[in-house]
Amino acid sequence: MGRRFIYLLMAAPVQVLLLAVIGMPAIYVLWLSLHKTAFGQVPEFVGLANYGFVLSDPYFWRAFVNTFVVVNIVVYVELGLAVLMATLFASGMPFRRLLISIVIAPYAVSEVIAVVIWKYMLEPDVGPVSAILASLGLPELAWTTDRWAAMTMVALLSIWLHLPFSFLILYSARIGLPKDLYESAATDGASAFDRFRYITVPLLMPAILVALMFRYVFAFRLFAEVWLLTGGGPARQTEVLATYLYRHAFRYQEFGVASAIGWLMVLATLLIASGYLRAMYKRMLTGDA
Amino acid sequence: MRDSLPTRILRPICFVLIAVWSGFPIFFLVMSSFKPPRDILAFPPRFFFTPTLDNYTALVTRWPEFFEALQSSLIVTIGATVLTVVATTLAGYVYSRVRSRLLAASAFLMIVIRMVPPIVITLPLFPVINYLRLSDTHIVLIVLYTTFFVSLNTWIMKAFIDQIPREIEEAAVIDGAGLMQILRYIILPLSAQGMIAASTFVFIFSWNEFLFAFIFTTTDAKTAPLVISEMVGAVDGVEWGVLFAAATVQLIPILVFVIAVQKYVIAGLTAGSLKG
Numbered sequence A: 001m002g003r004r005f006i007y008l009l010m011a012a013p014v015q016v017l018l019l020a021v022i023g024m025p026a027i028y029v030l031w032l033s034l035h036k037t038a039f040g041q042v043p044e045f046v047g048l049a050n051y052g053f054v055l056s057d058p059y060f061w062r063a064f065v066n067t068f069v070v071v072n073i074v075v076y077v078e079l080g081l082a083v084l085m086a087t088l089f090a091s092g093m094p095f096r097r098l099l100i101s102i103v104i105a106p107y108a109v110s111e112v113i114a115v116v117i118w119k120y121m122l123e124p125d126v127g128p129v130s131a132i133l134a135s136l137g138l139p140e141l142a143w144t145t146d147r148w149a150a151m152t153m154v155a156l157l158s159i160w161l162h163l164p165f166s167f168l169i170l171y172s173a174r175i176g177l178p179k180d181l182y183e184s185a186a187t188d189g190a191s192a193f194d195r196f197r198y199i200t201v202p203l204l205m206p207a208i209l210v211a212l213m214f215r216y217v218f219a220f221r222l223f224a225e226v227w228l229l230t231g232g233g234p235a236r237q238t239e240v241l242a243t244y245l246y247r248h249a250f251r252y253q254e255f256g257v258a259s260a261i262g263w264l265m266v267l268a269t270l271l272i273a274s275g276y277l278r279a280m281y282k283r284m285l286t287g288d289a
Numbered sequence B: 001m002r003d004s005l006p007t008r009i010l011r012p013i014c015f016v017l018i019a020v021w022s023g024f025p026i027f028f029l030v031m032s033s034f035k036p037p038r039d040i041l042a043f044p045p046r047f048f049f050t051p052t053l054d055n056y057t058a059l060v061t062r063w064p065e066f067f068e069a070l071q072s073s074l075i076v077t078i079g080a081t082v083l084t085v086v087a088t089t090l091a092g093y094v095y096s097r098v099r100s101r102l103l104a105a106s107a108f109l110m111i112v113i114r115m116v117p118p119i120v121i122t123l124p125l126f127p128v129i130n131y132l133r134l135s136d137t138h139i140v141l142i143v144l145y146t147t148f149f150v151s152l153n154t155w156i157m158k159a160f161i162d163q164i165p166r167e168i169e170e171a172a173v174i175d176g177a178g179l180m181q182i183l184r185y186i187i188l189p190l191s192a193q194g195m196i197a198a199s200t201f202v203f204i205f206s207w208n209e210f211l212f213a214f215i216f217t218t219t220d221a222k223t224a225p226l227v228i229s230e231m232v233g234a235v236d237g238v239e240w241g242v243l244f245a246a247a248t249v250q251l252i253p254i255l256v257f258v259i260a261v262q263k264y265v266i267a268g269l270t271a272g273s274l275k276g
Helices: A003-032 A049-055 A058-090 A096-108 A111-121 A128-135 A147-174 A179-187 A192-219 A224-229 A241-251 A255-286 B005-032 B054-062 B064-097 B101-113 B118-131 B138-162 B166-174 B179-190 B192-208 B211-216 B224-234 B240-260 B262-274
Strands: none
Touching: A003 A255, A003 B064, A003 B101, A003 B118, A003 B138, A049 A255, A058 A096, A058 A147, A058 A192, A058 A241, A058 B005, A096 A147, A096 B005, A096 B192, A096 B240, A096 B262, A111 A128, A111 A147, A111 A224, A111 B005, A111 B192, A111 B224, A111 B240, A147 A192, A147 A224, A147 B005, A147 B262, A179 A192, A192 A255, A224 A241, A224 B211, A241 A255, A241 B118, A255 B101, A255 B118, B005 B240, B054 B064, B054 B240, B064 B101, B064 B138, B064 B179, B064 B192, B064 B224, B064 B240, B101 B138, B118 B138, B118 B211, B138 B192, B138 B211, B138 B262, B166 B179, B179 B192, B192 B240, B192 B262, B211 B224, B224 B240, B240 B262
16 A cells, blocks of 8 residues: 555545535535425425526525624724733733633533523513613613614624634734734834734734634634524524524425525635635645645 | 722723623523522522532433543543644654754645644534544544644643753763653653653643534534534424533533643643744
């Protein structure tokens, strides 16, 4: 047996898993999306009818708008906070290990438990956040009845849950920046804001873009938070794309329609990641590795 | 350079705000799990109360399936972590040491495949898994969790193995070592840090995952997050205490783990996302 063959054998388990569990099923979903089918029913070719149905369904567009708004708010608020926190933490801090431990703590929390926590914190007449809002004379967040209040809650929860990921990427990139750059800028009289604006932001940009892309891709999958908080209700007001897909697949048994939504999600994800993928392609297949 | 007065006042405030934002919700959950029901529903919330284990006793007597689910979670988490580490260490070694167009193309494909949203593949997998009679088994979850992390983790392992000097291997080859011996005596010990970094991600994910557990398990293989989600649905105003107790039991081990391995998490994220 040649060395090369053994190498291929070593890389095989990873490739087989990816192709069998994600790659081939994804292709099959494309095929399914062109058929009308339910559980135990022979698929019948319908062309692009499923796509037509989805794209003309007002519930789809509502789910799309909800997803679009939440994802953008989550990603940009999170990244903004992460950049500011990385800058603050890099300028030295007391109790470093303790503070970082506290900041990354939400990374350990399951979506399910995050929902439990935030649901309770914002529970009318019970939760501490409701108490604070009440003491400030503000109305409580009516997330059980109001569409945008519910989406605000979902966004809040997602930001809380995923801020550690963005923070860690940017913090490790920030402490990797050369110190003397900041020192010479300071001796030249650059203010803290100037240093942030003209050194930190441009030099962190590659890390910011990578974090941005990953957060977009992951935030776009948003399911558990919405499903467990509102189930998409009331009256399908708070659906996002993943819960819309789930409803059509596992409630209505419309696998063809669900597959069309699925492929639209795949395409949207590839679009979001296209810049990153192009850069990867260049580096891996045309440039030096 | 000296900080100006406003900066000296603002900075500590920022640190406190950040700590409260990140830590308070968790602290409040754990604290509330020791509250008697009366104090859980007290408004405004109480911070001083007589701690009690009643909620935990109620959890043990009323939700025995929660502890079965914890067992499931442990099996699935360990299974997925071991499988991921073995598969990605082998692949990481190949991607680090061998250059070929086929491998480069497959590496790129790995990144593309990683973009597919998990919920999309549940559609075709659902009937297949039923057909294979694998529905509601630990194996399904182990394979799914592993698959969603082999891409990132191969990358992390490659980055760590890249740092092991080839000269060590070349010297070993001259001494007559075969591939198995190189892997066993050189790569394995020297990439141990990478293995820890890589395994933390899949470990945390598997312990906490909801979507796949929700779709592919019904009774026997239910994991802890799934049972907790059912408890949320069962809450009728009096059950918060039991729910907090269950959430605390699920959360504390993984929280301690994350804090203990934080330097590996940082190293892994850097290797997996930036050097990629």
